[in-house]
Amino acid sequence: MGIGLEYSSPLFRRNRGDCGARCPKVLTMSGLNYEDFVRGKAKAYELRLRMVSYALKHGVSRAAREFRTTRRTVYKWLRRYEEEGRKGLVDKKRAPKHIPHKTPEDVARRVVRLRERNPHMGPRSLKYYYGKRFNLPSLGAIYRILKQEGLIKAHRRTKKAKARDMREIKKALSPFQKCQVDTKDLSDIPNYSAFIKLAGYPRYQYTFRCVRTGAVFVGLAHSNNTLNSAVFLAAVLNHLKEHGLLPRVVQTDNGTEFVKIRARDPGELTMFQRVLEAFGVEHRTIPPGQKTYNSDVEAFHRLIEHEFYDVREYASLPLLVEKLSLYQEFFNLKRMNFYKGKTPWAILRDLVPKAKRKVLLLRPFIIEEVIPDISFPKGMTAAQMGVYYVARLIITS
Numbered sequence: 001m002g003i004g005l006e007y008s009s010p011l012f013r014r015n016r017g018d019c020g021a022r023c024p025k026v027l028t029m030s031g032l033n034y035e036d037f038v039r040g041k042a043k044a045y046e047l048r049l050r051m052v053s054y055a056l057k058h059g060v061s062r063a064a065r066e067f068r069t070t071r072r073t074v075y076k077w078l079r080r081y082e083e084e085g086r087k088g089l090v091d092k093k094r095a096p097k098h099i100p101h102k103t104p105e106d107v108a109r110r111v112v113r114l115r116e117r118n119p120h121m122g123p124r125s126l127k128y129y130y131g132k133r134f135n136l137p138s139l140g141a142i143y144r145i146l147k148q149e150g151l152i153k154a155h156r157r158t159k160k161a162k163a164r165d166m167r168e169i170k171k172a173l174s175p176f177q178k179c180q181v182d183t184k185d186l187s188d189i190p191n192y193s194a195f196i197k198l199a200g201y202p203r204y205q206y207t208f209r210c211v212r213t214g215a216v217f218v219g220l221a222h223s224n225n226t227l228n229s230a231v232f233l234a235a236v237l238n239h240l241k242e243h244g245l246l247p248r249v250v251q252t253d254n255g256t257e258f259v260k261i262r263a264r265d266p267g268e269l270t271m272f273q274r275v276l277e278a279f280g281v282e283h284r285t286i287p288p289g290q291k292t293y294n295s296d297v298e299a300f301h302r303l304i305e306h307e308f309y310d311v312r313e314y315a316s317l318p319l320l321v322e323k324l325s326l327y328q329e330f331f332n333l334k335r336m337n338f339y340k341g342k343t344p345w346a347i348l349r350d351l352v353p354k355a356k357r358k359v360l361l362l363r364p365f366i367i368e369e370v371i372p373d374i375s376f377p378k379g380m381t382a383a384q385m386g387v388y389y390v391a392r393l394i395i396t397s
Contacts, residue, residue, distance in 0.1 A: 120306035230271035
């Protein structure tokens with residue numbers, strides 16, 4: 001019962017040994033035995049086929065000697081060949097057929113459904129918010145299920161040492177000691193951009209975020225300019241001043257809403273910078289193009305896009321502001337910050353025991369709707385109106 005093989009592979013040396021025929025001296029050039037060769041996964045199928053063919057012609061014992069393996073191995077592949085043919089010579093999966101601790105199918109489906117309903121949530125968020133309610137498995141099991149279903153993206157990990165260092169630096173800050181301010185263009189969010197075009201909803205979001213606690217305040221505007229940024233900043237600083245938590249440093253990028261790029265006088269200030277000066281707050285700018293320096297506020301922009309703008313619908317502009325207010329309240333009071341290990345409110349309460357919840361409840365507002373609340377002297381330019389308004393805002397605080 002032959003298989004009809006040709007001994008033409010350079011891996012085998014032909015000789016006329018004691019078998020009296022052309023026998024393959026297996027791997028005599030490399031000095032390896034059968035097991036070493038197969039572990040390398042190189043032509044394992046071809047080698048087994050030759051071994052079985054040789055065993056059928058010359059017997060198991062001689063095949064074991066020639067292929068430098070055990071009789072048991074030869075018998076194993078002979079048996080598989082007789083039962084399954086050539087398919088039996090291919091490596092089979094080593095995974096166990098039954099895994100006692102494997103997550104039940106109904107639980108796995110539950111995890112997938114929750115993820116599909118909350119595409120912005122990863123394994124930790126699903127476990128934290130829905131673990132007890134839906135009896136979800138361990139964090140590792142949730143991760144494996146989402147990965148198998150293609151519902152989780154691989155993110156490049158930052159260096160752990162660097163992350164730990166930054167965490168320790170932030171822990172040394174007091175609440176609202178250092179804050180970051182930035183704007184977000186909402187027109188590139190598919191779900192929200194239609195409301196901008198069809199219903200005239202605000203295009204820009206102004207964001208103020210505390211580096212130590214992670215707490216945020218937001219405002220909406222139709223235009224991105226220094227007047228709107230100054231009005232938004234003045235409102236937030238007034239609020240924090242009332243609660244004795246006025247920041248020492250506010251950090252921004254080099255956008256024209258914050259700084260003058262090509263000012264004739266290097267000391268010339270924008271309205272945004274004049275507000276900071278009036279409150280006695282230091283202004284710092286990040287190196288041009290280095291958004292990672294403003295990573296806290298940038299991270300919030302990513303979160304609010306996935307958790308709010310991209311998954312909600314708004315029947316009217318007042319309803320949008322109301323829902324945004326509820327989201328900001330949830331973010332500040334109840335949303336777990338897994339990087340910091342607590343909610344912003346919990347961090348603030350631990351560091352400032354006398355702090356009240358309302359310090360984190362400054363409602364979002366549409367900036368342009370606030371500005372016309374005062375009457376301007378006649379003959380003022382738009383820039384002069386902005387300075388006048390901001391000055392009035394500061395004086396009345």
